[in-house]
Amino acid sequence: MSLEISVSREAWHKGFPLAVRPKRLPASKIRSNTGLMDVKTSTPPEPSMSDLLVRVGQSRDVEVFEELFRHFAPRVKAYMAKSGSANAAEELMQETMVSVWNKAAMYDPGKGAASTWIFSIARNLRIDAYRREKHPEYDENDPAFQPPQEPAADNKLEGEQSARIVRSALASLPPDQAEVLRLAYYEDNSQSEIAAALALPLGTVKSRMRLAFQKLRIELGQTGDAL
Amino acid sequence: MTTHHLSEDLLLSYAAGNLAEGWSLAVATHVALCADCRKRLAVAEAAGGQLLETLERAPVEAGSWAAVRNRLGTPDPVAPVVQPKTAILPKPLRDYVGGDVDTIRWKALGKGAAQMRLKTGDGETQVRLLRIPAGKPVPEHSHRGRELTVVLSGAFHDGTTLFARGDIEDADDSIQHIPTATEDADCICLAVTESPLRFRSWVVRALQPILGI
Numbered sequence: 261m262s263l264e265i266s267v268s269r270e271a272w273h274k275g276f277p278l279a280v281r282p283k284r285l286p287a288s289k290i291r292s293n294t295g296l297m298d299v300k301t302s303t304p305p306e307p308s309m310s311d312l313l314v315r316v317g318q319s320r321d322v323e324v325f326e327e328l329f330r331h332f333a334p335r336v337k338a339y340m341a342k343s344g345s346a347n348a349a350e351e352l353m354q355e356t357m358v359s360v361w362n363k364a365a366m367y368d369p370g371k372g373a374a375s376t377w378i379f380s381i382a383r384n385l386r387i388d389a390y391r392r393e394k395h396p397e398y399d400e401n402d403p404a405f406q407p408p409q410e411p412a413a414d415n416k417l418e419g420e421q422s423a424r425i426v427r428s429a430l431a432s433l434p435p436d437q438a439e440v441l442r443l444a445y446y447e448d449n450s451q452s453e454i455a456a457a458l459a460l461p462l463g464t465v466k467s468r469m470r471l472a473f474q475k476l477r478i479e480l481g482q483t484g485d486a487l
Numbered sequence: 488m489t490t491h492h493l494s495e496d497l498l499l500s501y502a503a504g505n506l507a508e509g510w511s512l513a514v515a516t517h518v519a520l521c522a523d524c525r526k527r528l529a530v531a532e533a534a535g536g537q538l539l540e541t542l543e544r545a546p547v548e549a550g551s552w553a554a555v556r557n558r559l560g561t562p563d564p565v566a567p568v569v570q571p572k573t574a575i576l577p578k579p580l581r582d583y584v585g586g587d588v589d590t591i592r593w594k595a596l597g598k599g600a601a602q603m604r605l606k607t608g609d610g611e612t613q614v615r616l617l618r619i620p621a622g623k624p625v626p627e628h629s630h631r632g633r634e635l636t637v638v639l640s641g642a643f644h645d646g647t648t649l650f651a652r653g654d655i656e657d658a659d660d661s662i663q664h665i666p667t668a669t670e671d672a673d674c675i676c677l678a679v680t681e682s683p684l685r686f687r688s689w690v691v692r693a694l695q696p697i698l699g700i
Contacts (some may be wrong), residue, residue: 322559329552334544341545350548357555362562372529376536383504383535393508393608396579398519404574406489406653408522419533426530427537445503445538451496470495476530 310367310374310420317364325364328374329357336382343390343448352389356382373423386448422480429479437472440465489521489653497635497657498524502531509612512579512605513635513655513679519577520637520653575640580677583607584616588640588675591616600626613682618675619643619668632681634658636666641674643667 309331316325336356340349359381367377384395398405430438443454451469455462493501493514500506501514518524548554574581575588583605584591593601599620607614619625621641635657642651643666650656650666658664668674 320561322556325559326552326556329555332539333547333551333555335539335542337547338542338545339539346545349545350551353547354551354555354558358558361555361559365562366565372533373536375540376533379535379539380532382539387504391608394511395504396508396512396515396582398515398525399568399578401568401570402519402574402578403570403572404519404577406520406522408525422530423533423537426533427540430534430537430541441499441534442538444499444505445535446542448503448505450505451500466496469499473495473499473527473531473534476534477527480530482526482530 310369313360313364313367313374313377314369316361317367320364325361328360332360332375332378333357336378339379339382339446340386342446343386348389352382352385356385359385369419372419376419376423390448425479426476429476433472433475437468437475440468441472444469489517489523489651489655491648491650491654491656492521493517493524493527493655494657498527499531502528502535507609507611508607509609509614509679510633510635512583512607512614513637513677515579516577516637516639516677517653517655519579575675580639583614593618596626598623598626611682613680615678616675617678618673619666621668621673622670624665624667631660631683634660635677635679637677639675639677641672642669643674643676644669 309328312324312328315321316328333353337349337353340352340356344352356378360378363381367374371377387393387395430441433441439458440454443449443457444451449457451465452462454460455465458465497506497510497514501511506514518528570578571587576584581587584603591603593603595601600623601618603616605614605616616639617625619641625643635655636650637655638650638652640652642649644650645656645658645664645666649669656666
């Protein structure tokens with residue numbers, strides 16, 4: 261699938277005032293990210309995005325939201341463009357970003373990074389728009405909900421912290437495993453479609469996904485579990 | 488505590504958003520009842536977030552930010568979701584049933600068993616709540632392709648394996664199996680299978696080259 265996604269820095273910045281370019285990132289956040297990130301990507305350090313999202317939720321500050329928009333809008337649009345036209349992708353991106361604004365107060369940085377939270381909003385809108393289906397989800401306030409049996413303090417990583425570990429683990433996956441994950445998450449392919457696209461047996465696709473996922477869990481220290 | 492969990496492929500497909508709604512409902516129901524799988528799901532969703540970060544960016548329209556900015560109002564205060572004091576069915580399932588177990592509109596299947604069909608938008612799965620009488624096997628249990636079963640109350644045996652509240656059984660048609668409710672209570676479970684219509688269309692497709700139609 262080919263997409264028009266290359267863009268010069270100049271063209272990219274055209275719609276945005278200089279004032280909203282990345283700024284005032286706490287030095288500690290920058291330091292904590294370097295060395296873990298895939299060197300090929302030039303994304304701003306992740307922690308600032310979650311901090312910004314929290315601030316939007318608290319203060320409804322449009323300028324702060326503009327920074328989030330500037331960072332996430334082209335990524336969300338690329339995500340949407342994987343399954344539909346550029347027009348539809350633009351519309352769904354705008355829909356996603358308005359939804360991020362509206363729901364920002366519900367964002368909990370302890371549960372996951374801003375990117376994780378925004379990904380799930382975009383994913384649900386994509387399912388609704390392209391497949392006319394719902395994405396049923398659990399609700400923490402549900403009385404039927406089974407709380408964890410272990411104490412909450414047990415090895416609990418902050419959302420941002422675990423996001424950085426996941427990012428570095430993803431960057432170090434063997435290319436064949438990274439490929440099946442990318443196809444599953446972004447091309448909206450079922451595992452049998454991935455198998456067909458790569459001319460691989462379904463079992464191979466499943467085992468690559470399993471290995472990739474296990475690697476992420478090992479890096480996050482989830483290996484002590486029964487699963 | 489649940490002892491039968493989600494496979495990696497279900498968990499990842501659900502997180503990635505490419506699992507049909509019917510299967511997703513079984514996953515969401517299990518996850519509501521299983522803290523271990525919620526932890527695993529958090530990893531799968533974090534992977535989605537990080538892959539979003541590394542996507543090649545698509546240029547947005549020139550007026551994109553202005554258009555979005557114009558739509559940024561004061562969000563309506565979130566109406567508190569009214570939750571019952573207790574519930575047997577987890578929230579995602581209550582949304583499909585229209586309430587908890589007492590609101591299930593059972594249709595008799597004979598021999599004390601009953602079912603309620605749940606409607607989804609996917610057109611490829613058949614989603615049902617099943618009530619199996621204590622000590623009895625699941626009636627009419629022939630399915631094609633994959634079947635996901637999540638126990639909501641009571642328990643069932645499949646061979647020597649016990650499935651209790653929250654447990655998920657992931658079976659395919661290569662296994663001849665007869666889930667049987669335990670003696671102590673009726674078993675209520677969520678059962679998701681491939682739609683018979685979808686299966687018939689496969690059969691037709693498979694036969695086309697042979698029959699020359």
